[in-house]
Amino acid sequence: MVSEQRHKTVLIGDAPEIKAIYQELMQVSQSRATVLLRGESGTGKELVAKLIHENSPRASGPFIKVNCAALSETLLESELFGHERGAFTGAIKTKKGRFDLADGGTLFLDEIGDLPLQVQVKLLQVLQERSFERVGGIETLTVDVRTVAATHRDLEKAIVSGAFREDLYYRLNVIPIFLPPLRKRREDIPLLVRHFLDKFNKENNKKVELSNAILELFTQYNWPGNVRELENAIERLTVLSREDRITLNTIPPAIKTYFSDIQRVVPSQGTVPLPEATEEIERDALKKALACAGGVQAKAARLLGITYRQIAYKMKRYGIAPNESA
Numbered sequence: 001m002v003s004e005q006r007h008k009t010v011l012i013g014d015a016p017e018i019k020a021i022y023q024e025l026m027q028v029s030q031s032r033a034t035v036l037l038r039g040e041s042g043t044g045k046e047l048v049a050k051l052i053h054e055n056s057p058r059a060s061g062p063f064i065k066v067n068c069a070a071l072s073e074t075l076l077e078s079e080l081f082g083h084e085r086g087a088f089t090g091a092i093k094t095k096k097g098r099f100d101l102a103d104g105g106t107l108f109l110d111e112i113g114d115l116p117l118q119v120q121v122k123l124l125q126v127l128q129e130r131s132f133e134r135v136g137g138i139e140t141l142t143v144d145v146r147t148v149a150a151t152h153r154d155l156e157k158a159i160v161s162g163a164f165r166e167d168l169y170y171r172l173n174v175i176p177i178f179l180p181p182l183r184k185r186r187e188d189i190p191l192l193v194r195h196f197l198d199k200f201n202k203e204n205n206k207k208v209e210l211s212n213a214i215l216e217l218f219t220q221y222n223w224p225g226n227v228r229e230l231e232n233a234i235e236r237l238t239v240l241s242r243e244d245r246i247t248l249n250t251i252p253p254a255i256k257t258y259f260s261d262i263q264r265v266v267p268s269q270g271t272v273p274l275p276e277a278t279e280e281i282e283r284d285a286l287k288k289a290l291a292c293a294g295g296v297q298a299k300a301a302r303l304l305g306i307t308y309r310q311i312a313y314k315m316k317r318y319g320i321a322p323n324e325s326a
Contacts, residue, residue: 012195021048021177028175029055034127036112036172037150041178042226045150046110048179053106058146061105064098068119069111077119081126083135089256097134099126103143113153113164123297124168147172181221182230189219192227196234208238211247217259220266233258243306249284283318286311295322 011022028035029052037045048063053063071079082097098107109115115123131142149172158164177225184191193215201208210218223229240252251259265318285304293299301311315322 007177009047009054010195011044011048011051012191013185013188014191015188017180017185018188020175021179024177025051026055028052028177030057031175032146033174034172035148035177036253037148037177037179039150039152040181040226041152042223042228043179043181044227045179046108048177049106049108049148049150052148053108053146056106056146058105062102063106063108064102065108065110066098067110069114073116073119076116077122078135080119081122081132081134082137084137094134099132099143100141102145104145106146106148109147109149111151111153112149113151113155113158115164117163117165120165124165124171127171139267146252157175182226186219189230190215192230193218193234196231197238200235200238204238206238206241206243207244209245210237211245213248214246214251217248217262217266221262222265247284249281282314283320286314286318286320290315290320290322297322 011018011025013019025048033269035049035052037048039045049065053059066076066079068076078095078097080097081101082098084096109123117193122132126143126145127147128142131140133140135273155164155173159166159169182192193210197210198206202204218230225232236255236258237252238244240254241250242252243250246252248259258318286300289300289303291296292303297311297315301308304311308309308315314320
């Protein structure tokens with residue numbers, strides 16, 4: 001697992017691509033160069049931006065985030081650069097923008113590919129001159145801000161279509177870092193599963209574990225939503241589970257459809273191995289028999305057509321208590 005013990009933010013993964021990114025981040029963090037994070041949605045761009053900040057000389061300063069796709073053009077300009085009192089209807093007092101608030105620290109511009117052209121012009125000025133004017137203001141303000149931007153869009157195509165300024169692209173793309181999709185680093189999925197299980201078990205005071213069959217299914221699934229989708233899946237399983245151990249047959253009813261959809265799209269070569277699938281069936285059959293037998297092992301053995309010694313062995317193997325039901 002790749003991690004930095006001195007900081008709370010961690011980059012989890014043993015895949016060669018992740019180790020290489022981590023080493024690059026440690027080097028880049030020490031500079032004030034602008035970083036452009038590229039990759040699909042859900043690959044962890046905000047986490048990487050925090051990692052850069054926390055390992056930089058600016059770590060004691062603020063880390064400020066702006067989602068450029070979440071605000072209208074007018075609101076975005078005000079959010080970034082602030083506004084003076086009376087600059088527009090509703091501006092009843094002077095407001096500091098995110099560049100003001102990030103002074104001495106790091107400003108993370110998420111979804112930079114959705115930035116309106118008019119705001120792109122003003123952002124370019126800040127990156128070049130490290131100064132700006134608030135909306136409706138005439139005073140030039142100077143700030144010391146390190147900028148990290150992120151996008152899942154193809155900025156090169158946006159430049160050709162005229163939706164993104166080429167000069168801004170080169171100003172942002174000083175240090176480009178590409179984050180791989182989760183399907184390209186499947187060996188990291190078990191590590192991520194363990195990390196999220198630990199996190200949500202702690203938050204919900206639970207001790208949920210996943211069966212090998214579910215872990216195998218997770219490893220073979222393509223995760224179009226990447227790490228964010230995996231995290232959400234683990235959180236739902238943890239919160240909704242009524243048992244400590246979740247199998248393919250005991251997935252909470254509220255999310256069975258989601259897992260059925262996963263199973264349908266997993267390629268045939270990624271189906272659960274027969275021994276593991278058999279173990280799931282056998283474990284569940286033992287629990288049901290014990291429930292019908294009121295926990296009496298000899299009676300449960302007769303129901304299953306096996307000997308008392310066999311059922312005792314299997315219960316020990318699977319960690320099943322006599323009073324445990326399916």
